[in-house]
Amino acid sequence: MSNQIKVEVASICQVAPTIREFTLEAIDDELYPFSPGAHVVVEMPSAKKIYKNAYSLLSDPADTNRYRIAVRLQEASRGGSIYMHEQVKVGDQLLISPPSNLFSPFWLAKKHLMLAGGVGVTPFMSYIPEMLRRNADFELHYMYRSLQTGAYKNELSEQLGDKYFGYDSDRHTRCDVTELLSQQPLGTHIYICGPESLIQAVEEAAQTLGLPASVIHSEEFAAPKPGMPFIAEIKSSGQQVEVSAEDSLLEALEASDISVPNLCRGGVCGQCVCTVEEGDIDHRDQYLSDDEKAAGKTIMPCVSRAAGERLVLDI
Amino acid sequence: MEPESVSVVTSKPIYRSEISDAPCAYSLFICEQLSTAFSDLYQSKTVAKKDLVDDGDLDSVKDQSVRLLADAPAATLVYLSGTEKYMWLVGEQLKALGVTEDQMVMLPPLNTERSVFCCHCYTVTDHVVTAPATCAGCGKLLAVTDHFAKSHAAYFGYQVNAENATEIPESVELS
Amino acid sequence: MRVAPKEVETFRDDFTYSNSPEAIKRFPFPFPEDEYRYSVNMEPHTPKGREGSAYEHFLDIDEHYLSEMTERKLVLDAMPHRCLAMDHMELACWDMLERLMTSLAEDYSDYFKLTIEGDQWTWENKLLNIHDTFTFGDSSTLPKPPLEYIGCQVQGDFALLDQRDGDLFLDAGMVTCPADWSLAFDAGMSFKEWHGPVPMAHNEGIFERALKYLTAMQVGSPIRRLNWTLTVNARMDTSPETYHEWGHERTSVTPENVGEKVYLRVEVQVMDRMPRSNALMFIIRTYLISLEDIATNPEWAKRMHRTMKTLPAPLIEYKGLNRYHSMVVDYLSQFDPAN
Numbered sequence: 001m002s003n004q005i006k007v008e009v010a011s012i013c014q015v016a017p018t019i020r021e022f023t024l025e026a027i028d029d030e031l032y033p034f035s036p037g038a039h040v041v042v043e044m045p046s047a048k049k050i051y052k053n054a055y056s057l058l059s060d061p062a063d064t065n066r067y068r069i070a071v072r073l074q075e076a077s078r079g080g081s082i083y084m085h086e087q088v089k090v091g092d093q094l095l096i097s098p099p100s101n102l103f104s105p106f107w108l109a110k111k112h113l114m115l116a117g118g119v120g121v122t123p124f125m126s127y128i129p130e131m132l133r134r135n136a137d138f139e140l141h142y143m144y145r146s147l148q149t150g151a152y153k154n155e156l157s158e159q160l161g162d163k164y165f166g167y168d169s170d171r172h173t174r175c176d177v178t179e180l181l182s183q184q185p186l187g188t189h190i191y192i193c194g195p196e197s198l199i200q201a202v203e204e205a206a207q208t209l210g211l212p213a214s215v216i217h218s219e220e221f222a223a224p225k226p227g228m229p230f231i232a233e234i235k236s237s238g239q240q241v242e243v244s245a246e247d248s249l250l251e252a253l254e255a256s257d258i259s260v261p262n263l264c265r266g267g268v269c270g271q272c273v274c275t276v277e278e279g280d281i282d283h284r285d286q287y288l289s290d291d292e293k294a295a296g297k298t299i300m301p302c303v304s305r306a307a308g309e310r311l312v313l314d315i
Numbered sequence: 316m317e318p319e320s321v322s323v324v325t326s327k328p329i330y331r332s333e334i335s336d337a338p339c340a341y342s343l344f345i346c347e348q349l350s351t352a353f354s355d356l357y358q359s360k361t362v363a364k365k366d367l368v369d370d371g372d373l374d375s376v377k378d379q380s381v382r383l384l385a386d387a388p389a390a391t392l393v394y395l396s397g398t399e400k401y402m403w404l405v406g407e408q409l410k411a412l413g414v415t416e417d418q419m420v421m422l423p424p425l426n427t428e429r430s431v432f433c434c435h436c437y438t439v440t441d442h443v444v445t446a447p448a449t450c451a452g453c454g455k456l457l458a459v460t461d462h463f464a465k466s467h468a469a470y471f472g473y474q475v476n477a478e479n480a481t482e483i484p485e486s487v488e489l490s
Numbered sequence: 491m492r493v494a495p496k497e498v499e500t501f502r503d504d505f506t507y508s509n510s511p512e513a514i515k516r517f518p519f520p521f522p523e524d525e526y527r528y529s530v531n532m533e534p535h536t537p538k539g540r541e542g543s544a545y546e547h548f549l550d551i552d553e554h555y556l557s558e559m560t561e562r563k564l565v566l567d568a569m570p571h572r573c574l575a576m577d578h579m580e581l582a583c584w585d586m587l588e589r590l591m592t593s594l595a596e597d598y599s600d601y602f603k604l605t606i607e608g609d610q611w612t613w614e615n616k617l618l619n620i621h622d623t624f625t626f627g628d629s630s631t632l633p634k635p636p637l638e639y640i641g642c643q644v645q646g647d648f649a650l651l652d653q654r655d656g657d658l659f660l661d662a663g664m665v666t667c668p669a670d671w672s673l674a675f676d677a678g679m680s681f682k683e684w685h686g687p688v689p690m691a692h693n694e695g696i697f698e699r700a701l702k703y704l705t706a707m708q709v710g711s712p713i714r715r716l717n718w719t720l721t722v723n724a725r726m727d728t729s730p731e732t733y734h735e736w737g738h739e740r741t742s743v744t745p746e747n748v749g750e751k752v753y754l755r756v757e758v759q760v761m762d763r764m765p766r767s768n769a770l771m772f773i774i775r776t777y778l779i780s781l782e783d784i785a786t787n788p789e790w791a792k793r794m795h796r797t798m799k800t801l802p803a804p805l806i807e808y809k810g811l812n813r814y815h816s817m818v819v820d821y822l823s824q825f826d827p828a829n
Binding site: 003032033034035037038061097098099100101102104106107108214217266268269270286287 | 705708710
C-alpha cells in the first residue's frame with residue numbers, strides 16, 4: 001500500500017514485565033491527528049516474512065508529533081510481537097498504516113464504562129485525555145496480572161482517582177462483571193478491550209441482565225489475517241502463479257502481468273470476481289453471498305485465498 | 316412522481332405484535348391511552364420494578380420520564396403504545412435521556428393515521444388517512460411516501476401535482 | 491491548461507449557465523459500459539487523467555466556481571435550514587474545514603492561501619475576496635460556523651456522517667444542489683434509513699456492502715463514485731424544497747428542444763475519513779452538461795444512448811424521468827445508428 005507512513009522508533013520502554021512501549025516519530029510526512037480508540041497496522045520486515053499487526057494508539061490524540069503503541073510479548077505469537085520485542089531498536093525505521101478506528105467512543109452516552117484486560121488498556125489510553133477534556137462521566141476498570149501486564153496502572157490510578165478500579169489476578173483481586181454491570185445507570189455505554197474470554201464474559205452478563213446490545217462495544221482489529229502461500233494456476237495458459245503469504249492473490253496475479261479489473265481492493269465492490277475451476281476457497285470478502293461462497297465457484301482475489309495449496313482459475 | 320408500486324422503502328418502521336418477555340431490571344410502560352392489551356402486558360411483566368404512564372400529553376410524559384428514569388438501571392426496557400407519531404416523539408424524548416432504540420419496544424400503532432412532513436414548508440400535518448393530503452402549513456396537495464423520519468415522527472410528503480397542476484391522483488386510503 | 495473561473499452565470503430564471511469547450515472536454519462522463527448496471531462503483535480518489543482533468547485534485551475548482559458560490563448564497567439566504575450541524579458534530583466540522591483548506595491551498599495556490607501559526611490560522615480566498623484570521627477549533631472566532639464558512643467557498647454539497655456502532659449517521663451537512671433529497675428531513679438518519687427510498691439496490695445487498703466498506707475507511711485514502719440523473723434546464727437546486735418551483739419544467743421538454751433543455755447531471759461523490767472526529771466527509775460535486783454538448787463527443791452520445799435505452803423502469807421512475815425519458819432516447823439514437 002502506498003499510503004503507508006515511514007516512522008522512526010524514538011524510544012522504547014518496558015512498561016510491564018511482558019509489555020514494551022514504542023514511541024514513533026514521523027520521518028518525511030507529518031503524522032495525522034487521530035480519534036480516540038484508533039489503531040495503526042505496523043509492518044515488521046523480519047528475515048522470514050513481513051508481519052502486520054494492529055496496535056492501538058495510546059498517546060493523547062491532540063499530540064500529532066508522535067504516536068505511542070504498546071506491544072505485549074505473546075506466547076502464541078505469529079512472530080510479530082517477538083520481532084517488536086527482540087529486533088526493534090531505537091533509531092529503527094518502520095512502516096505504519098494511517099490510523100483507522102473501529103472502536104470510537106459513543107459520545108452521546110451519559111456514562112462511559114471502560115473494561116480493560118491486560119494490554120487491552122491501550123485504546124483507553126487515548127480515550128481518557130479526550131474524556132477529561134469533555135468532562136465526560138467515565139470509569140476505567142482495569143484487569144491485569146502484575147507478574148505479566150498492568151502497564152500504566154500506577155499513573156492511571158493517580159491521574160483518575162475514584163474513576164479508576166484495578167484488579168490484579170496475581171494478587172487474587174477479581175472483577176465481578178455481572179455485579180459491575182448491574183450497578184450501571186441508564187445511558188451507560190460499555191467498552192471492552194482484552195482477551196476474547198473477557199469480551200464473552202461481559203457480553204453474557206449483559207445479555208442475562210437485559211442490557212441492550214447496542215451499548216456494548218468491543219475492539220475488533222481490521223488487521224489483515226495471515227495467509228498460507230499457495231499456487232494459482234491459470235487455466236487458459238497453464239501458467240503457475242506463486243502467491244506468497246504476504247501478497248493477495250490479486251497482487252500476485254498483477255505481479256505476473258495478469259490484469260484483473262478491480263476497484264476497491266477490499267472485498268466489497270465485486271469488480272475482481274474470478275471463476276474457480278478447481279480447489280477450495282478461503283472466502284474473506286463481503287461481496288459474495290453465502291450461497292455463492294458455499295458453491296465455491298467464484299473468488300474475490302483482492303482478499304480471498306486458497307484454502308489448500310492450489311487453485312485453478314478460469315481466466 | 317407516481318406512487319411507488321413494487322419497491323419497498325426500508326425506512327418505514329416495522330412493528331411486531333408479539334412481545335417477547337426479555338429480561339431487564341426495570342420496565343417503563345408509556346401509553347397514549349390505556350388499552351386492555353397494554354394493561355395486560357403491564358400486569359404480566361415479571362420484573363423487579365415497573366411503572367406505567369398513561370398520558371397523551373407529550374410535555375407531561377417528558378416530565379414523568381425524566382423523573383422515573385433518573386435512577387433507572389442500564390438494564391431498562393421501555394414499552395410504548397399509541398399512535399405512530401406519539402410513540403416516535405416519546406422515543407425522541409427517551410433517546411435524549413439515554414434510552415437506546417433497542418431498549419424501546421413499540422407496539423403496532425393504534426390506528427393507520429400518518430403524520431406527513433411537507434418538504435416545501437417543513438410543516439407536519441397530523442391525522443392523515445388518505446393520500447394525497449393537504450398540507451396544514453402551505454396548503455399544497457401532498458403525495459404521501461413511505462420514507463419515514465424518526466426525528467420528525469413523520470413521512471415524507473411532496474406536492475403531488477407540481478409537474479402538472481391538473482394531474483391530481485385519485486384519493487387512496489393509507490395503510 | 492486548467493480552466494479559470496469565469497463570470498457569474500445563473501442556474502435559475504434565465505439559465506445563462508454554459509460549458510466552454512474545455513469544460514466539455516473535462517466533463518466526468520459517468521457511463522463505463524453500454525448497459526446500465528447498478529453496482530458499488532467505488533474507486534480510490536486518486537488523480538486520474540491529464541492535467542486539468544476533473545480528477546486532477548482532491549477538490550475540483552472549475553470555470554463555474556463563482557456561479558456556484560453565488561447560487562449557493564441565494565439558496566441559503568432563502569432557506570437557512572439547508573445547512574445544519576448537530577452539536578456533537580463540532581469537531582467533525584473543524585476536521586472538514588482543515589481538510590478543505592489545506593487541499594485548496596496546496597492544489598490551487600494562485601487562489602487560496604493558508605497560513606498556520608500554532609492554532610492561529612489565516613485563510614485567504616482571492617476568488618471571493620475573503621481574508622480571515624481565526625483560532626482553529628474555536629467557532630466564535632469565525633464569521634460563520636465552520637461547516638457553513640468553508641462550505642460556502644467550495645463547489646459541491648457536503649455531508650458529515652457520524653460513525654457509531656458500525657453505522658453512519660447523517661448528522662451535519664450543507665445541501666444546496668441535491669438531486670431531489672432533503673437534508674432537513676433526512677438529518678440524523680442511519681445509512682440504511684436515508685437510502686430508504688432508493689429502489690432495487692436493497693435486495694441486492696448493495697447497501698450492506700457499501701456500509702461495511704465505508705466504516706472501515708482509513709484516514710488519507712479517500713474514495714469516489716459517480717452517480718447521475720437528468721435535469722431539465724441547468725438547475726443546480728433540484729431539491730424537494732423547491733420541487734414545486736421546478737417540477738413543471740419536466741413537462742416542458744419536446745422532441746425539438748430536448749437537446750438543449752435536458753442536462754446530464756453527474757455527481758462525483760468523494761468520501762474521506764476525518765482524522766480527529768472519525769466522521770466520514772461526503773462531498774457531492776455536481777456537474778451539468780446539456781445533451782447537445784454531449785453530442786459533440788460521438789462516443790459519449792452513442793454510449794449514453796445505449797445506457798438510457800436499457801435503464802430499468804424502477805430507476806426511470808425513481809430518477810423522475812418518466813415524462814421525457816423516451817424523447818432522450820430518441821434524440822440520442824441519431825448518434826447510434828447501429829442500435
